[in-house]
Amino acid sequence: MLTVWGGATSRTLRAYWMLHELGLDYEAKLIGPRTEETASKAFRALNPKGKVPVLVDGDLVLTESAAIVTYLGDTYGPDSGLVPRPYTPERARYNEWSSFIQMELDAHTLYVVRKHRDLAALYGEAPAAVATAIEGFNRQVVVAEQTLAKQPFLLGEQFTGADLLLSTCVQWAVLYDIPVSDTLAGFAERTRERPAFRQAAKLNFSISPGA
Numbered sequence: 001m002l003t004v005w006g007g008a009t010s011r012t013l014r015a016y017w018m019l020h021e022l023g024l025d026y027e028a029k030l031i032g033p034r035t036e037e038t039a040s041k042a043f044r045a046l047n048p049k050g051k052v053p054v055l056v057d058g059d060l061v062l063t064e065s066a067a068i069v070t071y072l073g074d075t076y077g078p079d080s081g082l083v084p085r086p087y088t089p090e091r092a093r094y095n096e097w098s099s100f101i102q103m104e105l106d107a108h109t110l111y112v113v114r115k116h117r118d119l120a121a122l123y124g125e126a127p128a129a130v131a132t133a134i135e136g137f138n139r140q141v142v143v144a145e146q147t148l149a150k151q152p153f154l155l156g157e158q159f160t161g162a163d164l165l166l167s168t169c170v171q172w173a174v175l176y177d178i179p180v181s182d183t184l185a186g187f188a189e190r191t192r193e194r195p196a197f198r199q200a201a202k203l204n205f206s207i208s209p210g211a
C-alpha cells in the first residue's frame with residue numbers, strides 16, 4: 001500500500017496529483033506542515049527533515065515532491081508517458097525541467113515569498129528578499145512561457161510530471177498575486193481541468209494549511 005503524508009500545500013498536491021494520474025490506490029495521512037503531527041517523534045522518525053510530502057512504499061520512504069512524482073511514474077507508469085523512460089534524451093529534458101522548476105520557480109523564489117512574507121512571524125520579514133524572489137520568478141518563468149507558446153506541454157504534445165510541477169508553481173504564483181502571462185494562465189487552466197488534478201486538489205485542500 002502506498003501512503004502519502006501531508007496536505008494543504010502545493011508540494012503535497014503534487015504527490016496526490018501524480019497518484020491520481022496513474023490511477024493508484026493509496027492512503028492519505030492528511031497532516032499540515034509545521035503542526036503537532038510533523039513535530040511528533042513518529043513523524044520525525046519517518047522524515048527527519050520534518051517536512052511534507054512524504055511517500056511510503058513498502059520499505060521505501062521518499063521525500064521531495066519532484067522525486068516522488070518521478071518515482072511514481074517510473075515505478076507504476078513506465079508506459080504512461082507521464083515520466084519519460086530513463087536513459088533517453090526526453091528523460092534528460094524532463095530532468096532539466098524538473099530541476100529548473102524546483103530550484104528556480106519554487107525553492108529560492110516562491111518559497112522565499114512564502115517564508116518571508118506570509119510566514120514572516122516565523123521566519124522574519126525580509127521585503128528586499130521577497131522583491132528579489134518575485135523578480136527572479138518572473139525572469140525565469142519566461143523560459144517555460146516561451147516553450148508553452150510553441151507547444152501544449154513542456155516536452156511537446158504529452159503531459160508529463162514536469163507539467164504537473166510547473167502547473168502547481170503557476171497556480172501558487174497566481175495565489176500570491178504575481179501576475180502571469182496569458183500563455184501560462186491558459187496552461188494552468190488546461191492542467192486544472194484534468195480529472196486527476198480535480199480529485200487530488202479536493203483531497204489535498206480538504207485541510208487548511210495552518211501556520
Ligand SMILES: N[C@@H](CCC(=O)N[C@@H](CS)C(=O)NCC(=O)O)C(=O)O
Pocket residue numbers: 009010011012033034050051052053063064065066
Ligand atoms: N523541496 C521539498 C520542500 C518540502 C517543504 O518545504 N514542505 C513544506 C510544506 S510545502 C514544509 O513541510 N515545511 C515545513 C518546514 O519548513 O518546517 C519538496 O518539494 O518536497
